[in-house]
Amino acid sequence: MIRLVVPPTKRPTTIAELHALVNSHSNLDTVIRLGDLKLENDKLDIGGAPMAVRENGMRDLLTKIHMPFGYAASIPNDLLYDSTNRLLKTYGDLEVLVRTQDNEVRGILEPTYVPLDSGSLADRLNKTSDVGLLPARISYDGDSLTASLISEQKCTAIDVGDVTHIGVTLETSDVNRFNLSAGAYLHRLVCTNGAVVPAAMGGGMNFSQKKVNPDTVWDLFDEGYQRILKTMSEMDNEFLIRLQGKKVDAAGWVKAKDKLSQFASGHKVAQILRSMESEAKERGTDFNFYDIYNAVTSTARDEASLYTAQSLEKAAGELLFSFGSKN
Numbered sequence: 001m002i003r004l005v006v007p008p009t010k011r012p013t014t015i016a017e018l019h020a021l022v023n024s025h026s027n028l029d030t031v032i033r034l035g036d037l038k039l040e041n042d043k044l045d046i047g048g049a050p051m052a053v054r055e056n057g058m059r060d061l062l063t064k065i066h067m068p069f070g071y072a073a074s075i076p077n078d079l080l081y082d083s084t085n086r087l088l089k090t091y092g093d094l095e096v097l098v099r100t101q102d103n104e105v106r107g108i109l110e111p112t113y114v115p116l117d118s119g120s121l122a123d124r125l126n127k128t129s130d131v132g133l134l135p136a137r138i139s140y141d142g143d144s145l146t147a148s149l150i151s152e153q154k155c156t157a158i159d160v161g162d163v164t165h166i167g168v169t170l171e172t173s174d175v176n177r178f179n180l181s182a183g184a185y186l187h188r189l190v191c192t193n194g195a196v197v198p199a200a201m202g203g204g205m206n207f208s209q210k211k212v213n214p215d216t217v218w219d220l221f222d223e224g225y226q227r228i229l230k231t232m233s234e235m236d237n238e239f240l241i242r243l244q245g246k247k248v249d250a251a252g253w254v255k256a257k258d259k260l261s262q263f264a265s266g267h268k269v270a271q272i273l274r275s276m277e278s279e280a281k282e283r284g285t286d287f288n289f290y291d292i293y294n295a296v297t298s299t300a301r302d303e304a305s306l307y308t309a310q311s312l313e314k315a316a317g318e319l320l321f322s323f324g325s326k327n
Contacts, residue, residue, distance in 0.1 A: 001058075001072060001073040001077075001080070002039070002042045002043075002053065002058070002077060002080065003042045003052075004052075004053055004054060004055045004058055005052045005053065005054045005055075005104050006054070006055065007054065007104075007141050007142040007143065008141065009139055009140070009141040009304060009305065009306045010139075010140050010141070011137065011138060011139055011140075012138050012140070013135065013138070014135060015122070015125045015126060015128075015135060015138075018122050018125070018138055018140060018145075018147070019122055019123075021140060022118055022119050022122050022140065022145075023119070025101050025102055025142060026101065026102055026103075027099070027100070027101050027174075028099075028100045028101075029097055029098070029099055029100075029115075030046060030047070030097070030098045030100070031095055031096070031097055031098075031111050032046060032047055032095070032096065032098055033092055033093060033094065033095055033096075034064060034065070034088050034091045034092055034093075034094045034095075034096060035088060035089055035091075035092025035093065036092075037061075037088050037098075038085055038088065039061075039080070039081050039084045039085060039088070040081050040085075044057070044061065044105050046098055046100075046105070049103075051100060051103050051104055051105050052103065052104045052105070053104065053105045054104055054105060054106045054143065056106060056107055056143060056175050056177065057099075057104075057105035057106050057107055057108060057175075058072075058105075060107055060108035060109065060175070061084070061105075061108050062084075064091065064094065064096060064108060065084065065087035065088060065090070065091055066087070067083065067084065067087060072084075095111050096108050096109065096110070096111065097109045097110060097111045097113050099174065099175060101142055101143075101174075102142075106142065106143050106174065106175050107143070107174065107175030107176065109175070109176055112210075113176065113209055114209045114210070114212055114214050115174070115209070115214070116172050116179075116180040116207065116209055116212065116214065116217065117172065117174045118140060118144065118145035118172060118174055120172075120218065121145055121147070121170060121171075121172045121180070122145065124170075124218055124221065124222065125147055125149075125170070127222060128149050128170075131151075131226055131229065132151050132152060133149035133150065133151055133167060133168065133229075134149060134150060134151075135147065135148075135149055136148045136149060136150045136165075136167060136185070136187045136192070136194065137187075137192070137194060137301075139306045139309065139310075140306070141305075141306045143173065143174055143175045143177065144171070144172065144173040144174065144175070144177055144178070144306055144307070145171060145172055145173075146169060146170075146171040146306060146309075146310050147169070147170045147171070148167060148168070148169045148170075148185045148187065148194055148196075149167045149168055149169075149170070149185070150165040150166065150167030150185065150187045151165065151166055151167055151229060152165070153165065153166045153229075153232070153233055154166070154237075155186065155237035155238075155239070155240060156237055156238045156240060156241055157240075158240055158241065158244050158290065161190065162188065162190050163188070163189045163190065164186050164187065164188050164189070164240060165186070165187050165189060166184065166185070166186060166187075166229070166232045166233070166237075167184075167185040167186075167187060167229075168182055168183065168184060168185050168225045168228050168229060169182070169183050169184075169185040169194075169196050169313070170182050170221075170225060171310065176209060177307065178310075179206040179207055179208050179209065180206065180207045180209070180212075180217070180221065181204070181205060181206035181207070182204065182205050182206075182221065182224050182225040182228060183196045183197060183198075183199065183202070183203075183204040183205075183228065183314075183317075184196070184197035184201070184202030184203060184204065184228050184229075184231070184232050184317075185197070186317075186320075188294075188297070191294075191298065191301075192301060193294060193297035193298055193300070193301050194297060194300070194301070194313055195293070195296075195297050195313050195314075195316035195317045195320060196310075196313045196314045196316075196317045197232075197317040197320065197321065198314075198317055198318055198321045200321065201235075201317075201320075201321045201325065202228060202231055202232050202235070203227055203228040203231040203232070204228065205221070205224040205225075205228075207220075207221065236326065239320060239324035239325060240290065240320075240324065242323075242324045242325075242326075243288070243289045243290040243293055243319075243320060243323055243324035244288050244289075244290035245288065246288055246289045246323050246324075247286050247287070247288050248286065248287045248288060248289060248291075248292065252289070252323075253273065253277070255322070256273070256289065256292055256319060256322075256323075257269060257270065257273055259315075259318050259319055259322050260272075260273075260296065260315040260316075260318065260319060261315075262315075262318065263311050263312075263314045263315035263318055264296075264308070264311040264312045264314075264315040268299070268308065268312070269296075269315065272292075272295050272296055272299055273292070275295070276291065276292060276295055289319060289323040289324070292319060293316050293319050293320060296312055296315055296316040296319065297312070297313065297316045299312055300312035300313045300316065
């Protein structure tokens with residue numbers, strides 16, 4: 001496989017820092033025929049301008065020419081170049097939208113793609129302080145943005161001093177990795193772990209770039225996340241106590257792994273649970289579901305990849321919904 005660019009995930013602490021970071025990049029969209037692209041020397045030539053490629057951009061390119069990513073990663077580069085360029089000519093009349101940032105290919109999408117981008121979301125975050133929200137964690141990797149914000153409202157603490165605040169997670173992707181969305185968010189102040197609550201529990205919304213009206217979607221989005229806050233403020237909030245009160249038996253381990261694996265990498269989840277099982281055997285005590293919840297959110301907090309961290313936080317929220325709800 002060619003050398004792919006991996007932009008680092010940055011975590012600004014304020015909205016102002018996020019604005020500066022987002023605006024520091026140079027973004028360009030180009031509609032072009034596949035036949036006018038050429039892959040060589042670790043770069044994609046776009047109508048005569050060779051550019052480095054990010055993983056998402058490479059996956060998009062291979063999808064357009066119907067070449068499996070795993071196959072492309074397993075063959076020598078000279079064969080990859082030859083096969084890719086032949087297929088680019090085969091599908092040459094197909095038009096695509098090439099999205100680049102700082103002369104790096106970050107996505108190859110349909111020309112009808114509606115941008116609901118990180119820059120627009122960052123602009124909307126200026127309004128969140130009006131409803132009492134403050135940043136808890138912001139992650140931006142050049143391709144996608146996740147901003148988790150919290151209010152002063154608290155849900156029932158497990159122990160004295162272990163305060164969990166309620167908020168929202170707002171996210172969007174510039175390269176269609178996921179939709180513009182908002183969900184309820186729980187944030188433990190003592191260790192800064194977080195979890196994204198499933199829509200079925202705390203409300204939630206998402207907007208597909210294929211269906212939205214870009215002139216109205218942002219106002220609807222503002223109204224939507226404010227409804228999420230209202231929904232969370234009105235619901236029973238002792239789910240963390242119930243999560244702690246439920247011990248994990250053998251069947252529980254299986255169910256927990258199944259639930260978590262629906263959102264996060266099966267390998268990642270299995271790694272977390274294996275570590276916990278080993279710890280349980282060493283100390284000779286049982287775990288409850290809050291222990292698993294906390295282990296998953298701790299892993300998410302320290303995860304370098306924005307996408308993996310996001311998936312783990314959603315997995316933790318699914319665990320909360322499955323084992324901490326009244327029913």
